[in-house]
Amino acid sequence: MRRKILSAILCVGMTASMLTGCGSSTTTSTDTTEETKEETTEEAPAAEEAESTEEVADEPVAEAASGDAVELHYAYWQDTLGDYLNECKANFEAANPGVTVVLEPTAWGEYWTKLETAATGGAVADVFQMNGPNVGKYASAGVIVPIDDMLASSDLDLKNYPEAMNNLYTVDGQQYGIAIDYDTIGLWYNKELFDAAGVEYPSEDWTWDDMVAAAEKLTDEANGVYGIAAGYNDQGCFYNTVPLTGGYILNDDKSASGFSLPETKEGIKIWVDLIDKGLSPTQASLTENADYVQFMSGKIAMMFAGDWYAATFVQDEEFAKKCDVQYLPKINGKRTSVIHGKANCISASSKNQEIAWKWVEYLASKEANEILGKSGAAIPSYTGCAELYFEQYPNYNMGIFADEAENMSYPYPASKTSAEWGDIMFNQLVSAYSQEISVDEACDNIAAEMDALLASE
Amino acid sequence: MIAPVTIGLGIFYFYPFFRVIRDSLHNIGAFDRDQGFVGFKNYVTMFSDAEMWQTLLNTFKYVIIIVPCSLLLALFVAVLLNTRIKGLSIFRVIYFLPAITMSVAVSMVWRWIFNGDYGILNSIMTGIGLPARQWLNDRSTSMLCICIVAIWSNVGYYMIILLAGIQGISKGYYEAAEIDGASGFQKFYKITLPLLTPTIFYVVIMLIISTFQTFDGIYLMIGTKANAIKWTQSVVMYFYRSAFDYSKKGYASAVAVLLFVIIMAITVFQMKMQKKWVNYD
Numbered sequence: 001m002r003r004k005i006l007s008a009i010l011c012v013g014m015t016a017s018m019l020t021g022c023g024s025s026t027t028t029s030t031d032t033t034e035e036t037k038e039e040t041t042e043e044a045p046a047a048e049e050a051e052s053t054e055e056v057a058d059e060p061v062a063e064a065a066s067g068d069a070v071e072l073h074y075a076y077w078q079d080t081l082g083d084y085l086n087e088c089k090a091n092f093e094a095a096n097p098g099v100t101v102v103l104e105p106t107a108w109g110e111y112w113t114k115l116e117t118a119a120t121g122g123a124v125a126d127v128f129q130m131n132g133p134n135v136g137k138y139a140s141a142g143v144i145v146p147i148d149d150m151l152a153s154s155d156l157d158l159k160n161y162p163e164a165m166n167n168l169y170t171v172d173g174q175q176y177g178i179a180i181d182y183d184t185i186g187l188w189y190n191k192e193l194f195d196a197a198g199v200e201y202p203s204e205d206w207t208w209d210d211m212v213a214a215a216e217k218l219t220d221e222a223n224g225v226y227g228i229a230a231g232y233n234d235q236g237c238f239y240n241t242v243p244l245t246g247g248y249i250l251n252d253d254k255s256a257s258g259f260s261l262p263e264t265k266e267g268i269k270i271w272v273d274l275i276d277k278g279l280s281p282t283q284a285s286l287t288e289n290a291d292y293v294q295f296m297s298g299k300i301a302m303m304f305a306g307d308w309y310a311a312t313f314v315q316d317e318e319f320a321k322k323c324d325v326q327y328l329p330k331i332n333g334k335r336t337s338v339i340h341g342k343a344n345c346i347s348a349s350s351k352n353q354e355i356a357w358k359w360v361e362y363l364a365s366k367e368a369n370e371i372l373g374k375s376g377a378a379i380p381s382y383t384g385c386a387e388l389y390f391e392q393y394p395n396y397n398m399g400i401f402a403d404e405a406e407n408m409s410y411p412y413p414a415s416k417t418s419a420e421w422g423d424i425m426f427n428q429l430v431s432a433y434s435q436e437i438s439v440d441e442a443c444d445n446i447a448a449e450m451d452a453l454l455a456s457e
Numbered sequence: 458m459i460a461p462v463t464i465g466l467g468i469f470y471f472y473p474f475f476r477v478i479r480d481s482l483h484n485i486g487a488f489d490r491d492q493g494f495v496g497f498k499n500y501v502t503m504f505s506d507a508e509m510w511q512t513l514l515n516t517f518k519y520v521i522i523i524v525p526c527s528l529l530l531a532l533f534v535a536v537l538l539n540t541r542i543k544g545l546s547i548f549r550v551i552y553f554l555p556a557i558t559m560s561v562a563v564s565m566v567w568r569w570i571f572n573g574d575y576g577i578l579n580s581i582m583t584g585i586g587l588p589a590r591q592w593l594n595d596r597s598t599s600m601l602c603i604c605i606v607a608i609w610s611n612v613g614y615y616m617i618i619l620l621a622g623i624q625g626i627s628k629g630y631y632e633a634a635e636i637d638g639a640s641g642f643q644k645f646y647k648i649t650l651p652l653l654t655p656t657i658f659y660v661v662i663m664l665i666i667s668t669f670q671t672f673d674g675i676y677l678m679i680g681t682k683a684n685a686i687k688w689t690q691s692v693v694m695y696f697y698r699s700a701f702d703y704s705k706k707g708y709a710s711a712v713a714v715l716l717f718v719i720i721m722a723i724t725v726f727q728m729k730m731q732k733k734w735v736n737y738d
Contacts, residue, residue: 109682113701120489141488224574281574284594287683289574299574419487423703430684 070352072359073125075104075118077111078342080311084375091371092362099355112419119143119347126350127359130177130343132168136416139171144345146174150357156364161381164411165341171416177343178364181378183306184337184404185240186325186397187211188313193218193225193301202302202326208241208270211302211329215279218301229295229303230274231286232433234425237304239338239413242267244331249413255454257421259447269439270331272432283433295323304328307401310393311377320395327400339409341381379405416457421450480710487704499711509712511687512695515600519671519691522604523611524664530608531615531660536645538616539623549617556614564677567606568593571678593678599685603674610674611667615660622656623649654735662727669720672697692716 076085082105089101104125106114112134118124119138130138138144151158156178158166165179187202194201197218202211215227230237242249247264250257258264274280281294292309294300296319307325314320328335344363346356362368369380373388379401380389390398415421425446432442481499484492503509538549555563570577573591583589592598630648639647672693679689681702690698692712700709 109680116487116704117701137487141490143488282591283684284591285573287594287680287685288572288591294574420703426682431687434684436684 069098069100070355071100071102072127072352072355073102073104074359075106075111075115075125075128077106077108077129078308078377079105079107080308080377081105081372081375084372084377087371087375088363088368091367092359095362096355096358101359119349122349124347124349126352126356127344127346129180130169130345132340132412132414133418133422135169135176135343135345136171136414137419138345139174139176140416142348144176145348145353146176147178147346147357147360148175150361151175154361156361160366160383161364162339162341162405164339164409165343165381168341168412168414169343169345177345178360179341179343179381180363181308181372181381182339182341182405183308183379184339184401184409185236185304185306185328186337186400186404187302187328188295188305188309188323188325189302190295190298190300190322191324192322193298197301201324202329204327206326206329208329208331212274212279215274215302216277219279221278224299226281226294226300227279227302228274229286229291229300230271230280231283231291232426232430233291233304234422235338235340235412236306237271238268239410240304240328240336241270241331243336243410244334245270246332250415250454254415254457257447257450257454259443259450265439265443268429268432268443272435272439275433276435283430283435298322307398308378310396310398314376314393324395325397325400327404334408335404336408336410337404338412339405340412342378415454417453421446421453424449424453477710477713480707481714483707485705485707485710489706495707499708500715502708503711503715508687509695512690512692515689516669516671516691518600519604519607520665520668522600523607523668523671524661526604526608527611527615527664528657528660530612531619532657534612534616535619535623536649538620549620552616553613555610555612556617558610560610560673561677563606563610564674567602568678571602594683594685596685596688599679599689603671603678603689606674606678607668607671611664615664618660619653619656622653626652651736655737658727658731658735662724665723665727666720669693669716669723692719 074085082103085103089103092101093099115124115128124143130144135144139146158175158178161179162182165182166175169175169177169179187206189202191201194214197220199214199217202214211228218227219225239249242258242264245263245267247261247267248258249264275282280286281300286294291300291303292305292312295303295305296313296316310325313323328337344360346353346360350356364382366382366385369382369385370388372378372380373385374392376389376392378389379386386402390402428437428442428446429439431437432439482494482496484495484498486492534552538545538552542548569575571592573579573589573594576592578592579589590598592602626649630652631644634644634648669691670693671691675686675689675691675694676697679685681698686694686698693716696709696712696716699705699712
């Protein structure tokens with residue numbers, strides 16, 4: 001009997017320990033492989049050589065002078081960036097013999113989980129793309145390095161990038177990343193559905209009420225067509241309406257949330273109302289089939305979406321002809337769009353800090369920004385390059401995104417614990433969007449939890 | 458000679474096992490930053506967390522639905538496939554196929570079947586005049602969907618084990634029963650079932666353990682970014698979200714320890730109870 005119990009314990013323990021197996025760190029050798037040694041040292045600039053030998057002095061890994069083959073890993077999520085990055089990689093490798101850039105794309109859904117696990121195990125890419133909600137978490141944990149010193153000795157000037165982006169990637173007064181792109185939100189609509197319902201296309205003067213009235217006319221239950229997509233979406237949806245109804249997500253000194261304010265609740269309620277009225281698919285439906293998928297299959301007539309969706313919409317030639325974009329509707333006589341953008345950050349565990357910085361520096365250059373613009377994947381952050389991007393989409397009213405960014409943008413709300421309160425916000429509000437609890441109740445719960453987190457920062 | 462096994466067990470079993478118990482007493486945040494020993498704080502948090510209780514309830518529901526259904530269906534199919542019919546091996550292959558198919562592939566296919574807007578199931582439903590619904594994201598059906606897929610995947614595997622057990626029963630018993638004029642049902646009830654109890658016992662233990670650890674179907678069909686996750690997540694799913702989505706590794710370790718204790722208690726209980734119903738003759 002004893003033995004049976006013991007074997008049962010072992011058997012169960014074995015299976016339970018499998019759970020932790022996935023948590024323990026992985027050690028894949030990434031940084032320095034010496035496969036292509038034939039590369040010469042001659043072409044490397046002398047100054048850089050001196051610098052990197054200095055660096056090597058306190059590095060245990062014997063990665064001699066800069067001529068040695070170096071693999072630089074770069075992680076990102078947006079698949080439409082592929083062409084741009086391949087071109088940058090080719091240019092960068094030509095200018096830096098011996099360096100191989102390894103591009104590591106990961107789907108958005110897994111990107112952050114994978115990045116954090118890799119960073120925990122010390123096998124994270126040398127340079128990776130960062131976003132607003134996560135920069136505080138990575139910076140305060142020391143996973144990414146501040147770049148102030150490198151910026152000081154570089155030709156790059158932060159004035160060339162939108163101020164909102166520079167601020168977004170500043171944590172405790174230190175700069176952690178340089179913006180790759182910036183984005184704002186527009187009202188995309190399906191012209192075919194508007195024509196079929198005999199509704200005029202959205203205009204620049206549209207108010208929220210005009211939009212709701214149009215959504216009512218466009219909704220056709222018999223054919224499963226909805227006026228608008230109103231599922232849970234922070235950056236895409238309610239971040240753009242909360243400031244207009246007089247509320248805020250985060251106060252200016254990042255010490256308290258605005259979720260207990262009736263004005264903030266109002267900015268979210270107007271979305272949930274659209275679901276209640278049946279003008280939008282339910283939250284359940286939008287969870288199973290993303291808003292843009294339903295939009296592209298002609299089931300949704302309007303959706304709030306960022307400029308970057310243009311690259312996705314034109315992939316479907318038929319659909320590309322059917323849609324266009326307009327300014328977001330006004331609420332209380334005003335309009336605003338949240339502005340956000342990705343940035344490149346350098347891993348603190350990278351053994352090739354010098355080369356990592358050179359790659360970041362190259363991606364921030366005007367040349368790389370021009371490549372990004374021409375690829376049509378995102379609005380380049382470098383001043384004056386945005387036009388190149390808009391030119392890729394002559395059929396769409398893309399100018400609105402630049403105008404919104406310059407004249408009516410709202411900085412993306414972020415603090416050190418954004419990643420955590422982002423989860424709280426989602427978990428509470430998704431219940432409200434699913435009509436299980438009221439928006440008021442969800443917001444009060446968020447306020448309580450979020451304020452506690454902010455107090456701990 | 459036993460060094461390889463011992464080292465392997467040490468690294469992949471003993472070390473993580475004791476590490477998870479240690480971690481559950483520490484406050485470990487993002488990037489494995491250990492913020493020190495906190496005693497039983499993680500356990501206190503866990504037991505006062507409504508989501509944890511809902512998760513436990515979900516997990517027990519899975520066990521109560523999946524274990525008996527899988528067992529009965531597997532037994533039924535095993536008995537059917539023990540007869541002499543045409544194309545026997547084809548049927549055996551068909552029933553066994555789900556067991557050797559990757560759970561990712563299985564889940565993706567079922568996800569499309571259940572899809573609320575473009576799924577086959579809804580096409581059939583509306584075709585025969587029944588209302589369509591969001592099977593996977595509707596509170597009343599989401600758990601059922603997970604159970605159906607889990608049972609469908611289980612049946613083949615356990616059917617093979619039970620079939621082997623049935624074929625291990627000596628033909629002599631059946632011949633004797635036939636001479637005494639026993640019916641088919643009597644033969645099953647009086648001979649097959651009692652003599653199969655050791656196999657059934659093994660199947661029940663394995664089913665309970667694997668069902669307590671349900672994860673992939675939920676992760677792949679519901680996903681972490683769905684409202685339905687609240688009433689479908691199993692303890693393992695909750696562990697995964699705590700550790701990898703919310704970066705609370707210490708807390709997640711406490712969840713893993715709790716699961717270990719529950720499974721161990723149930724398994725020990727079954728070991729004790731087996732005397733009452735398992736025949737080892």
